[in-house]
Amino acid sequence: MRIGLLLQLHLFSVAFWLGVVAVEYLIEQGRAQSRSQGFAVASLHRRIDLFFETPAFSVVLVTGLMLIEPARFDGIYALKVIAGGVAVAGNLLCLVPVLRRHAAAERDDLDGVIRQSRLIDSISLLAIPAGLLALACGLYLMLLR
Numbered sequence: 001m002r003i004g005l006l007l008q009l010h011l012f013s014v015a016f017w018l019g020v021v022a023v024e025y026l027i028e029q030g031r032a033q034s035r036s037q038g039f040a041v042a043s044l045h046r047r048i049d050l051f052f053e054t055p056a057f058s059v060v061l062v063t064g065l066m067l068i069e070p071a072r073f074d075g076i077y078a079l080k081v082i083a084g085g086v087a088v089a090g091n092l093l094c095l096v097p098v099l100r101r102h103a104a105a106e107r108d109d110l111d112g113v114i115r116q117s118r119l120i121d122s123i124s125l126l127a128i129p130a131g132l133l134a135l136a137c138g139l140y141l142m143l144l145r
């Protein structure tokens, strides 16, 4: 199976991104242990988003858009592109509560931190399954090559 450079870049950034999301998921599990732990998670998640996740999903989006062949836009192929797009959009949207939560933590506003954490959870509930669906469709398309 030979794959082009653009697709290699897409797959590399997808793998990197999913790894980052897995780490974030684990970090978020510890946020309710204590007030200081919750604030530390808010700061760590913000840095991970700004320095690693946003660059990774930006590369996924740009390479994904460049790979689109309009003539093939049907069935699993279309589902894959749409699911990938929803995953990227969800992560972009998630940046808002992540930044607001960090600002709330800086103000020592625990209620604000909890509110933004719930928003992060709700968006993740849409974005993570969409990402996994895009991955499943993408792997299926690879098998067809």
Ligand code: HEM
Pocket: 007, 010, 011, 014, 060, 061, 063, 064, 065, 067, 068, 069, 080, 081, 083, 084, 085, 087, 088, 130, 131, 132, 134, 135, 137, 138, 139, 141, 142, 145
């Ligand atoms: C979580 C997000 C994503 C995952 C897990 C993912 C995964 C994959 C995988 C595994 C492939 C390889 C399929 C193959 O070799 O044929 C692929 C290809 C591709 N992806 Fe993504 N992708 C994501 C996001 C996106 C986005 C946002 C777009 C476009 C807006 C996109 C567009 C494409 C296209 C057009 C291909 C080429 C498919 C082909 O030629 O068969 N992907 N992706």
